[in-house]
Amino acid sequence: MSVIYMLLTISICVAVVFFFVFILSVKSGQYDDAYTPSVRMLFEDELVTPKENKTTNDKIELNK
Template sequence: MSIIYMLLAISVLVALIFFTVFIVSVKSGQYDDMYTPSVRMLFEDEIVKEKNKKTKSKDNIKPIIYKE
């Protein structure tokens, strides 16, 4: 029975160590995305063109007014 208490204490200790290392790495910027901003400029033109197409098609639509 004492081995279960010892294993439980060790597992909690290991979990706390991993949690601490994770928090330190997040605060130091380890998980910051450095690749996407450099590639985003290559694809911005396509996004802008698609937005212009959508707005142009909306501008060409005129409401239908029925008169009696």
């Protein structure tokens, strides 16, 4: 039974260390995306689609 407590304690300590290293890497910018902003401008026209304005269409129908 004492082996289970020892393994549980060691695994929690390892998990805390990995979590701490993960937080440090996120704060240092390790996971920042440096590629997408340079490519986004090439596909910007495809992402933006004009939306119809409902209020304009309603006003036109009311005026008829």
